[in-house]
Amino acid sequence: MKEIRMVDLHTQYLRLKEEIDAAMQEVIGTTAFINGPAVNTFAAHLAEYTGAQHVIPCGNGTDALQAALAALQLDPGDEVIVPDFTFIATVETVALLGLTPVVADVDPDTFLLQPEHVEALITPRTRAVIPVHLFGQCVDMEPLLEIARRHGLYVIEDAAQALGTRYAFSDGTEKMAGTMGHIGCTSFFPSKNLGAFGDGGALFTDDDDLALFLRSYVNHGTTKKYYHSRVGINSRLDTLQAAILDVKLRHLDEFISARQHVAARYDEALSGLSFLQTPARAPRTTHSYHQYTLITRGIDREHFREHLKQAGIPSMVYYPLPMHRQEAFSRYPFFEKEYTVSDRLCATVVSLPIHTEMEEEQLDHIIQRIKAYTP
Numbered sequence: 001m002k003e004i005r006m007v008d009l010h011t012q013y014l015r016l017k018e019e020i021d022a023a024m025q026e027v028i029g030t031t032a033f034i035n036g037p038a039v040n041t042f043a044a045h046l047a048e049y050t051g052a053q054h055v056i057p058c059g060n061g062t063d064a065l066q067a068a069l070a071a072l073q074l075d076p077g078d079e080v081i082v083p084d085f086t087f088i089a090t091v092e093t094v095a096l097l098g099l100t101p102v103v104a105d106v107d108p109d110t111f112l113l114q115p116e117h118v119e120a121l122i123t124p125r126t127r128a129v130i131p132v133h134l135f136g137q138c139v140d141m142e143p144l145l146e147i148a149r150r151h152g153l154y155v156i157e158d159a160a161q162a163l164g165t166r167y168a169f170s171d172g173t174e175k176m177a178g179t180m181g182h183i184g185c186t187s188f189f190p191s192k193n194l195g196a197f198g199d200g201g202a203l204f205t206d207d208d209d210l211a212l213f214l215r216s217y218v219n220h221g222t223t224k225k226y227y228h229s230r231v232g233i234n235s236r237l238d239t240l241q242a243a244i245l246d247v248k249l250r251h252l253d254e255f256i257s258a259r260q261h262v263a264a265r266y267d268e269a270l271s272g273l274s275f276l277q278t279p280a281r282a283p284r285t286t287h288s289y290h291q292y293t294l295i296t297r298g299i300d301r302e303h304f305r306e307h308l309k310q311a312g313i314p315s316m317v318y319y320p321l322p323m324h325r326q327e328a329f330s331r332y333p334f335f336e337k338e339y340t341v342s343d344r345l346c347a348t349v350v351s352l353p354i355h356t357e358m359e360e361e362q363l364d365h366i367i368q369r370i371k372a373y374t375p
């Protein structure tokens, strides 16, 4: 049996080698490494795929979040509501821009930001909310958008883990993760649903003015060459990455199906075990399973992980420390306050290997070893 990995980017590359190598050679042949034609081509294809009016490529998902927040042109100290259980980039970018993050606890089963928690945290200074579509499911956007509309808040989606996930509104319309708020952000970090061979990111918006700002912001605040109307950053998707991503985008739905197949096998095999809770499905959303995250119940998580490790099965803890306990945020009022759900999740979650190249034999082995676990 092939070595089991959390993600297997190499095997995926070998499967797509011909297409990817050809795309890379073409870029190398033209040496248009920065802002080459592949960047616009990929952005156009991504717009088609997601249904977004504007796709603005950038250097990584964190820059996308920073650009999105900058585009709102908020005042220092304005409040932005974020989930406590997320990757730091969601919250760090708020702090970096001099805005005040306000942290919300999450749903104990789906790990997601809950609209009613957001509403409870709104103050006269609240300007925006960042729903994070964590692990590949969408936050319940319909009620969240309604709350945002009522309170005049901007909604910035962090869709770094959920590109390709769909959400269904009650009127029957379906939208892609990242295209429901004012601005959506995604990441092409190699292990993400659509991964580059390095860093990459993109912004989505249907608003022409926001799109104009974002394009300018990620390009030194440029309006025309060497004329800068604002202070911006240098955050580009390089041409080689765009060419690779354009190839892989054609396979994204197939990648997601492969992840869903792995998840379905885990669900079926593990849902009866008393010491594990399989991932709960959130309403109205598909699941692209960026991660397959279990909640352990009444067992020593590290003992369980060691049992897996002995059998050659890697596992990870996403995430071991919630935002309200990160030293980086010690100056904010939420620091070390009580967030019972995220504290419990950080102490009990464990993520299993899930990727596009998993073999049935590997899945059989993982399932068999988990079932054989005795606390």
Ligand SMILES: *Cc1c(COP(=O)(O)O)cnc(C)c1O
Binding pocket: 060, 061, 062, 063, 086, 087, 089, 090, 132, 158, 160, 161, 186, 187, 188, 189, 199, 200, 201
């Ligand atoms: C990966 C990730 C980011 C940041 O993306 P980078 O491309 O690594 O900067 C932001 N938010 C979430 C939830 C992520 O998983």
